[in-house]
Amino acid sequence: MSADTRLGEMGVNGLxxxxxxxxxGLAQRHRRxxxxxxxxxxxxxxxAEDTVQETFLRAWRRRETFEGRSTFRAWLYRIATNACLDLLAKCRPEPATGGEVLWLQPYPDRLLDELPAGDADEPEAVAVARETIELAYLVAVQHLAPRPRAVLILRDVLGWPAKDVAxxxxxxxxxxNSALQRARAGMREHLPAERQDWTGGEEDAGTRELVRRYTEAVVATDIPALASMVRDDVRSSMPPTxxxxxxxxxVVKYWAESGFEGMTGLRGVPTSVNRQPAIAFYHWREEDGAYLPLTIDVLRVTGGKIAEIITFHNDRFPRLGLPERLPADGAE
Structure with missing residues (x-):
């Protein structure tokens, strides 16, 4: 049942x-x-969390401007997009540069699972939804100026007609239309060259085995083993650092010089963010008698090897629904 249908059932003519x-209640149906x-x-x-709150506040204050010419959902998207543009103009007037996004944060799959099914039976729609939430896409789109970014997302991700975006x-x-062409060209400059091989859709047995071996190698701080799993063109970053x-x-030289080799007391917990395999690493702290959050590695796998590792700090653990500590091995 749509929000607009509910308006009619409530016996009202407008918001x-x-x-x-x-x-x-109507607005919260579209929160995720x-x-x-x-x-x-x-x-x-x-x-994004703050901007959705701002969107709902603006929508409530401007509810009498909803004339029913579009759906309630589309009306909220308009408000949300403008709220994003306002935030970008105030806080981030310049797009990202140099291939990294220092403000990048991960998005847990458990929350992505709350999205409406939509066109779940159409493979193309499923592929678009998946690819456009992966971190490679997020990094690329952050390199676009705000308005072309909005055009690209509204047109290519949401499928809005050009006249509605205008x-x-x-x-x-x-x-x-001109902004869309420029945005698509900009995306091609920053997206992985072998886009069709980002993750190959759902994780296959080979990817799961690679993630398992990667986790074991990190826990063992085995740099030669890790080096054998990454592509020649591998990329590594650790936003916001x-x-x-x-x-x-x-990348291998960075691992060797970072003090990583020889580190002990690590444990890895598999998870998934942005529809990509991820591992949350914990470090044993004797004074706490537990393994405490350390970092989260998010992997992009291409052709059976690791093409990118984006590492996030331990402040992301709560948002991702990860445990705040792990007990000693064998403890309850």
Whole structure:
């Protein structure tokens, strides 16, 4: 049942007649998809959370402007997109540069599973939804200026007609089409060259085995083993810490010089974020008598090897629903 259908069933002619609890109920039905939309626009889970809250506040204050010419859902998307553009203009007027996004944050798969099924039976729609939430896409799209970014997401991800995007942005259809072409060209510069091989859809047995071996090698701090699993063009980064390492030898040298080798007391817990395999690593702390959060590695696998490792700090553990500590081996 759509939100618009519910408006009719409530016996009201417009949102101006809906009280705040009822309005909140209508809006909350779209929270997760709006959150993911803002996340694509902003690259930050927390900024997306704040922007969805701002969207609902603006929608409530402007409820009498909803005239029913579009769906309630589309009306919320318009407000959310403008809220994202306002935040970007205030806090991040310049797009990312140099191939890294320092404000990038991961998105847990358990929350992505809350999205409406939509066109679940159409392989193309499923592929678009999956690819456009992967970190490689998020990094690439953050390199676009805000308005072309909005055009690309509205047109290519959400499938909005050009005229609707033009109306949202207060622009002409020709300008929107031109911005879309520029945005697509910009994405090609930053997306992986072998896009069709990002992850190959659902994880296969080979990928799961590779992730298992990677986890064991990290726990053992076995750099030669890790070096055998990564591609020649592997990329490694650790937002929000600056630094993008590109190439097999560069990444392996970074591991060797980082003090990683010889580290003891590690444990790895498999998880998944942004529809990619991930491992949450914990480090034994004797004074706490437990393994405490250390880092999260998110992997992009291409052709049976690791093409990218994005490592996030331990402050991401709560948002990802990961345990705050692990007991000693064998303890309850």
């Amino acid at each position: 101006g007649e809906v009280d705040e609890p009822a309005f909140s 998809e709006l959150h993911v939309h803002c996340y694509r626009m902003l690259g930050s889970f927390e900024d 109306e949202l942005l207060g622009d002409s259809v020709n300008s929107v 600056p630094g993008l390492y590109v190439g097999h030898d560069t």
